[in-house]
Amino acid sequence: MTKLTKKNLFKVYDAKPETPMDKTTRVVRQMVDEETEQRDAKNSRLRNARLEREANRPPVPKDSAASKSRRTKATSTR
Template sequence: MTRLTKTTLFKSTKPRAETPMDKTTRAVTEILGEETEKRRIKTDRLRKARLEREANTLAETPTPTAKPSTARKKSPAKAARKS
């Protein structure tokens, strides 16, 4: 059995070189992350503006009063047919 020493126990591995595919993947991930963050910020801003506008619209409009319902009268021709 070999003797355990610092060099045999802890073998240093060389860092793997970044392939062009890895570079592309990293770049795409960064771009998509930035776009997602921008989209989230924009959505939050638009949602806040919409909610404020709806709150102002509801506060400004008076509550409608109930209108008396007007029953439609049947035309004389239809009334004559049923009699």
């Protein structure tokens, strides 16, 4: 009996050639991943610009009259 090794114990299968559908799937996933990276970079850049703009804006004083809301009590008519 022969000595068992990885080479003779397991069969080695050649990789299947890439089908046109596999190629299309690979290319489309690559395109989607690139678009996602670009979108995330843009969102991050815009978020940082907004936060910087908000941090540099002077505080707006609130009017005491404008901040109070006026409510009227509803009176029942009998």
